[in-house]
Amino acid sequence: MTSTQPENLPEISPAEWEVMRIVWTLNGAQTHELISSLQEKMDWTESTIKTLIRRLQQKGYLQRQGTQRPYVYQATITEQAGINQQTDALFANLCAMHVGPTLIRLVKNNTLSQQDLTELSQLIATKQATAPAVVACDCLADCQVENQGECHE
Amino acid sequence: MTSTQPENLPEISPAEWEVMRIVWTLNGAQTHELISSLQEKMDWTESTIKTLIRRLQQKGYLQRQGTQRPYVYQATITEQAGINQQTDALFANLCAMHVGPTLIRLVKNNTLSQQDLTELSQLIATKQATAPAVVACDCLADCQVENQGECHE
DNA sequence: AAAATAAGTCTACAATTGTAAACTTAACTC
DNA sequence: GAGTTAAGTTTACAATTGTAGACTTATTTT
CATH class of the missing domain: 1.10.10.10 (Winged helix-like DNA-binding domain superfamily/Winged helix DNA-binding domain)
Known part of the structure; x- marks a missing residue:
């Protein structure tokens, strides 16, 4: 972030x-x-x-x-700067693994304009080129190392 | 919301x-x-x-x-319920007009998985059918009525 | 200019939050 | 089973926040 x-x-x-x-x-x-x-x-x-x-x-x-x-x-x-400050503060403390579902939910639950949707859609297309298959949890410092994806199970 | x-x-x-x-x-x-x-x-x-x-x-x-x-x-x-609680609390207090740009920014700044992106993309396609041209500001009770879109100018 | 009003400052106080020491109790170790 | 250790409880205290009264100083009105 x-x-x-x-x-x-x-x-x-x-x-x-x-x-x-x-x-x-x-x-x-x-x-x-x-x-x-x-x-x-x-x-x-x-x-x-x-x-x-x-x-x-x-x-x-x-x-x-x-x-x-x-x-x-x-x-x-x-x-917008104020909003960014608030949202960044919040998202900085969310498990990376849950960010996707959370954003999906927010898009679902909020009214966006045609233009917002168009922009989003383009952005997504771009991101798809380099997106990983899965986003790992980053809640624990040693989650990847020690738990090898076993956290949150 | x-x-x-x-x-x-x-x-x-x-x-x-x-x-x-x-x-x-x-x-x-x-x-x-x-x-x-x-x-x-x-x-x-x-x-x-x-x-x-x-x-x-x-x-x-x-x-x-x-x-x-x-x-x-x-x-x-x-x-996820905890996260929803936090994000809902935050988004409930954002100007509706700024939600779109904010979500775009969040999508831009966060790592999403292929699947997240696919879901988002489908969701967006669905929303495009009924999305309004613009989302009005809802910061003031009487913004629409009195300011006729003049707020935030 | 005196009175009324609006704006601004000072003080206050309870609730929540961040932070932690001290004390008590249960569990484990020899 | 006595001592050690881990867990849990009690108490505390400063900072921030929500909430607001009281007081002071400008500004406006008559």
Whole structure:
């Protein structure tokens, strides 16, 4: 897997993630926008949201625009970069053997556009040229050596 | 997305996840196996590992086998179920518009077996019949209505 | 300019998580 | 069966996270 930690920023927590989504979606947002958007979805007080905004600034994911007071908060990384960070963190800890079935399941369960599917399909065709017959488990340091494929049995 | 919370067990934390991987891989394990396996990878004391084992039991993810003392700890959910739980939790919080590119990236960056690729390819062919031209953002409750596709611009 | 409001900061506190020492109990070894 | 060792339990403590009240400072309104 390729690791995509843009800098070495600390991770975005689930609650903080909700704030980032709005900022990304609106391409920057003011406090009151964040408050009203988030309160439609989450049962949070203003105070909670302000805390999350502050922590995201401290962590380096949000930056204020300008010096006048209705500040606009901007994200310091793109949404896709944020998503990559989250997915990479997750996939880095999955058994290699289970990644295939997991991706199949995700493709199955999510709505993809025609273009996504076309791209995927091309990508797969390319990969088929060099794909191995099986992907071995990599959960144990010595799995291949000692268990010779006997792990997960 | 399909939600896969097998029961309503609390979530498995990252450190706990490492323990589960070994249990899954070895199809059940004793304390000393967990300790030696994990210490090859993580810089943890025995004590830390014992704590994680205990918490996993409390959370309902590990169960002891038998009554004699070298207990064997068994997982109460399959590895794939655990992985599904983790990935579903993550994907449930991604903007629908970004799921496609994210899956493409994951397929690109991971090693898949010939069979995985074949299955994926068939799945994609099936999906192409009914896939929409575009997948709209679902970050804001009223994104479609109010922003008419203007979000994320 | 005074009042009202919105924005921002400070402080707080409980739950979860990472990390681990110390203690107890069962099992194995001589 | 006494001692050693492995396993299991209890307790602990700091960091992070979720959650939020209270206070301060700008900004806007009348």
